[in-house]
Amino acid sequence: MEKEDALNALAALGQETRLDVFRLLVKAGKEGMTAGAVSDALNVRPNTLSTHLGALSRCALVRAERDGRSIHYIADLATMQSLVTFLLRDCCGGNPDLCAPIANLFTTVSCSDTKGL
Amino acid sequence: MEKEDALNALAALGQETRLDVFRLLVKAGKEGMTAGAVSDALNVRPNTLSTHLGALSRCALVRAERDGRSIHYIADLATMQSLVTFLLRDCCGGNPDLCAPIANLFTTVSCSDTKGL
DNA sequence: TCCATAATTCGAGAATACTCGAAATAACGA
DNA sequence: TCGTTATTTCGAGTATTCTCGAATTATGGA
Numbered sequence: 001m002e003k004e005d006a007l008n009a010l011a012a013l014g015q016e017t018r019l020d021v022f023r024l025l026v027k028a029g030k031e032g033m034t035a036g037a038v039s040d041a042l043n044v045r046p047n048t049l050s051t052h053l054g055a056l057s058r059c060a061l062v063r064a065e066r067d068g069r070s071i072h073y074i075a076d077l078a079t080m081q082s083l084v085t086f087l088l089r090d091c092c093g094g095n096p097d098l099c100a101p102i103a104n105l106f107t108t109v110s111c112s113d114t115k116g117l
Numbered sequence: 118m119e120k121e122d123a124l125n126a127l128a129a130l131g132q133e134t135r136l137d138v139f140r141l142l143v144k145a146g147k148e149g150m151t152a153g154a155v156s157d158a159l160n161v162r163p164n165t166l167s168t169h170l171g172a173l174s175r176c177a178l179v180r181a182e183r184d185g186r187s188i189h190y191i192a193d194l195a196t197m198q199s200l201v202t203f204l205l206r207d208c209c210g211g212n213p214d215l216c217a218p219i220a221n222l223f224t225t226v227s228c229s230d231t232k233g234l
Numbered sequence: 235t236c237c238a239t240a241a242t243t244c245g246a247g248a249a250t251a252c253t254c255g256a257a258a259t260a261a262c263g264a
Numbered sequence: 265t266c267g268t269t270a271t272t273t274c275g276a277g278t279a280t281t282c283t284c285g286a287a288t289t290a291t292g293g294a
Contacts, residue, residue, distance in 0.1 A: 003136070006136070007131065007132075007133055007136055010127055010130045010131035010136065011128075011131030011132070012131070013127045013131070013204075014124065014127035014128030014129070014130070014131035015124075015128070015251085015252085016124055017252090019120070019123070019124055019127065023206075026205075034270080034271095035270075035271060035272090036269090036270060036271080039271095044253095045253080045254070045255095046270080046271065046272085047253085047254070047255080047256095047271085047272070047273080047274095048252080048253055048254070049271095050271060050272050050273085051252080051253085051272090051273090052252095053271095053272095054272085066260090066261090068261065068262070068270090069260075069261050069262060069268095069269060069270050069271085070261095070269095070270060070271085071270075071271065071272095077205075080204060080205065084201050084204070084205075087130075087197060087201070088194075088197065088201075089140075132281085132282085134282090151240080151241095152240075152241060152242090153239095153240065153241080156241095161283095162283080162284070162285095163240080163241065163242085164241085164242070164243080164244095164283085164284075164285080164286095165282080165283055165284070166241095167241060167242050167243085168242090168243090168282080168283085169282095170241095170242095171242085171243095183290090183291090185240090185291065185292070186238095186239060186240045186241080186290075186291050186292065187239095187240060187241085187291095188240075188241065188242095
C-alpha cells in the first residue's frame, strides 16, 4: 500500500459515522449488509450514509455487491491488513521484515482460516 | 482502547502532514526528534508543526520530552498497537480471542525485543 | 539581567468536510 | 408500462480544519 492510499483509508476511518459503518460491516462478516440495513442500524439517513459508503468504497475498505434492488456492502479486511502493515513499516528500526510477516498473520492464519472473513 | 480514542487517533493520522510526522518519528526510534528537526525534515513551519504535534500528543500517538531548550517527540507504538487491536476486534466473527493475541505480537514479540521500540 | 534560541499560543482567512432535502437512477413485480 | 422500493446524486448551508503571521512563553548562556 502506498502512502496516499493509507492516508485516504485513515481519513475515511477518522470520521465517526464511517468508523461505525466499517466496524458494523466487519461484524457482519462476508455476507455484509445492505445499505438500508446499515442505515437502520446506525440511524443515519440513506443519502448521508450513501456518501459515507462511497468514501469507504473509494479507498477499498468496503466493496459493494448488488443483489436485486439492494446493494450489499462488505468490509474488505485485506485492505485493513495492508493499512496495518503500512503503519508499522519501519517500526523495528527500518527493518520491516521483523514486523510485516506478523501483520500477515491477521488474515492468513487467523481470520481466513476460521470464518473466511 | 475505546472507540473515541481510536477515532481521534485515526483522524489524527488521516492528515498528510501528521502522517508524515508520525512515520518520521517511527523511523527515528526511541530517541525521537526535536520539533525543530521535524520541522526542517518535512519543511513545515514551526507553528504549524506545533499544532500537529499537539494533535498527535493529545491522542497519545506521540509523547514529548523536554531536553533543555528543545523538546523531543517520540512515536508511541503501544498506542499504535492498541489502535490496530481495536480495528481488528470482532474481525473473526465476533471472536476477538482469535485476533487479539496476534495483534499483541507486534510489540511483545517483535519490536520490543529487538530495538525496545 | 539581557539576549538568543526553541517551541507554543492566538486570531483570522481560506479551504474542506458533513449533513440534509429534493430529485434522479436502478431494479423488480403487477 | 406503471408503481414501488432501494439507493445514489445534486446543491446548498453549516461546521470544522488547516495554515499562516504575529505575539508569547520557556530555557540556557553571557
